[in-house]
Amino acid sequence: MKHTLYALTAALALLLTGCGGEPQREAELPGAVTVENINVENYFELGANVETFDRIPERVVIIGANESELLMDLGVTHGVIAAVPSQNNPTFGIKECNRAVFDSFPPMKRSEVNAEHLLALNPDLIVAQQEFFSKNRLGSTAYWNGKGVHTMVPLNTTAPGKLNAVETIAREMKFVRDMGAVFRRDAAAEKIVADTYARIDLIREKARDVEKPKVMILDLMSSIVASYGRDKIAGDMAAAIGGDVPHTSAAVGTENIMEENPDVVFVVTYDEKEQEVEKIRENPAFRHLGFIQNNRLYPIPLKFVYGPQIRTIDAVGYMANRMYPGLFDFAVEYDFGVR
Incomplete structure (x- = not known):
C-alpha cells in the first residue's frame, strides 16, 4: 500500500515508546536548516518562501490552537513568548496531554495581533495562518522577513472562498516536517507523520x-x-x-x-x-x-x-x-x- 512504510514505522514507534511514553531524546542538528514555506500577502499565497534557520528560534509568537499544539507535540515547550488560541473550539479544545504546557505559554488576545504589538515583542519567528498576514493585521510575510523575523505559515490555510492552491494531506505533513526541522525535532515530526498515515491506512483497509x-x-x-x-x-x-x-x-x-x-x-x-x-x-x-x-x-x-x-x-x-x-x-x- 502507498503508506505501508509509514504504518510500519508507526507500529515500531508504538512498541518502543507507547502513548505518553519516555521522552524522545534528539541530538540537535549541526549547522543551518533551510525550509521552503510560502509568501503571503493580503491573505493570498504568492509562492515559495525559502528560509534558512541558523539556530533554533528562541522568541516565538504562535497564533492558533493547532499551531500551538504542533509545537507541543514536537516536544517544544520553551521559547514561546506569546500564544493566541485562535480557532480553539470550546468543545474541541487543546488536547488533555498538552493543556498544562499550553497554559504556561504567555497568552495573547486575537485582538492584539497587529504589526505594532508584535514588533514590540521582538520575535525571531512568527507562526500564523494566512489570514493574519493581511494589511489589517501583520502585513506580509516579506515585511517580517525583511526585518530579520522568520515566518512559518501553515500551507493549507487558504481563504475558504478561494481555490488558489490545492490543499492536501501531503502538504499538511510537509509543514509538520518543516516545523520539526526548524526546531531540530525531526524524529518527533516523523512520528506524527507516521502515526497519521498509519491511521489513514487502517481506515482504508477496514472499510x-x-x-x-x-x-x-x-x-x-x-x-x-x-x-x-x-x-x-x-x-x-x-x-x-x-x-x-x-x-x-x-x-x-x-x-x-x-x-x-x-x-x-x-x-x-x-x-x-x-x-x-x-x-x-x-x-x-x-x-x-x-x-x-x-x-x-x-x-x-x-x-x-x-x-x-x-x-x-x-x-x-x-x-x-x-x-x-x-x-x-x-x-x-x-x-x-x-x-
Whole structure:
C-alpha cells in the first residue's frame, strides 16, 4: 500500500515508546536548516518562501490552537513568548496531554495581533495562518522577513472562498516536517507523520469492502456557503479514507448541494451551540435529500478542517466514525506520546 512504510514505522514507534511514553531524546542538528514555506500577502499565497534557520528560534509568537499544539507535540515547550488560541473550539479544545504546557505559554488576545504589538515583542519567528498576514493585521510575510523575523505559515490555510492552491494531506505533513526541522525535532515530526498515515491506512483497509459515501463539507460563512471539496484539505482527508468527495467551486448555493445530493454532510461549527448545523437541517430545500432523511448531518470543528496539522489524525478518525457508523470508534484526541 502507498503508506505501508509509514504504518510500519508507526507500529515500531508504538512498541518502543507507547502513548505518553519516555521522552524522545534528539541530538540537535549541526549547522543551518533551510525550509521552503510560502509568501503571503493580503491573505493570498504568492509562492515559495525559502528560509534558512541558523539556530533554533528562541522568541516565538504562535497564533492558533493547532499551531500551538504542533509545537507541543514536537516536544517544544520553551521559547514561546506569546500564544493566541485562535480557532480553539470550546468543545474541541487543546488536547488533555498538552493543556498544562499550553497554559504556561504567555497568552495573547486575537485582538492584539497587529504589526505594532508584535514588533514590540521582538520575535525571531512568527507562526500564523494566512489570514493574519493581511494589511489589517501583520502585513506580509516579506515585511517580517525583511526585518530579520522568520515566518512559518501553515500551507493549507487558504481563504475558504478561494481555490488558489490545492490543499492536501501531503502538504499538511510537509509543514509538520518543516516545523520539526526548524526546531531540530525531526524524529518527533516523523512520528506524527507516521502515526497519521498509519491511521489513514487502517481506515482504508477496514472499510475496503464497505460502500463509500458521497461526502460534502460545508462552512456557512457570513456572505457565502463555502464548500471544502476535493481540492481543500477537508475534502482530501475525506477522500483519503474512501469518501466520494466532489470537485466543487469554492462557494456553493442550495442548488449545487441538491444536485450533488450527498450521503453525508459535515458542517463546520465554531462553538458548542452548533447553530450552523441547524441552519442546514431546517432548510426546506434539503428535506428530501438522503443526508437529512437518513440523519447523516454532522458538526465538525473548524480546527479539524482548516490547517489541521497534528489534528489531521483526529479529523480522519472523527470523519471515519461518522462515514462508516459502527465500524470505527476513534477517540477525539490522539496523544503522539512525545514529551
